[in-house]
Amino acid sequence: MTLKVYLSGEIHSDWRERITVGARDLDVSFDAPVTDHGASDDCGVAILGAEDQKFWHDHKGAKLNAIRTRRGIEQADVVVVRFGDKYKQWNAAFDAGYASALGKALVVLHPPEHQHALKEVDAAALAVAEEPEQVVEILRYVLTGALPDRAARAAE
Template sequence: MSGLEWTVYLSGEIHTDWREQIEEGTKALGLPIHFVSPVTIHEDSDDCGVAIMGDAPSDFWKDQMGSRMNAIRTRTLIEQADAAVIRFGDKYKQWNAAYDAGICSALGTPYITLHDEAINHALKEVDGGAQAVARTPEQVVRTLQYVTTGVLNRAAG
């Protein structure tokens, strides 16, 4: 598989720099990976429906308009991805990330979950469908190095 450029979808929490850590780590290794993600500006993601289509009659419909519009991006990017990384943080519940894992599973897109051990139980089904469960962005980078190049970096572990 060496020589191919991979597309990896980065899903999940938006309050830490995990995406940047993974992108910087893969870049430092020269891995053939292009990253894509959902809209990570929370206000834009929430408000896109009403900002484009106009006012909603209630907060429920505001959320529906935005989530359906965001789903166009999410599903398209996951369908086109070679793999996904789905991050669950401990501060907020990332229901959308769990939904993304379900989309990956349904479409046959391999995914790696990234989360602390403290939330293992809550994510047992999501982890059960994952091809790898990582605890750190570094583990994700090393996994991506192995699957994209076939090179096992033993020294880093």
């Protein structure tokens, strides 16, 4: 059984790569939004034509990106949503809510200092992780029932 995982959230760090590399020995397929910030912002006007007002420029892009995002979340078995430090990820919060409303298994990933701000999102999640490697261990456990090596964990 291949576990389908959608990786949503911030695009300014290597968290997706850390998860995909860490899970390379697992039967997992990954999907994600477009992580090229410029392409994501400009897809609407690049495909459907220029807009004079920034609101409509962003509106077109958001709608095209929503096609990909909705499909990815709807087809996923597990949705991982990462909240990072660099920007407020309002879209990530929306993705977490959408996944929760669909009854998807939701894993939230963020640093400890975001706990208060994300308490409602965390409450909807089946797991809240601080590091991408914890997400890998969650996926490993779900697929195999194996726990991480405790000796290795103690050394960390």
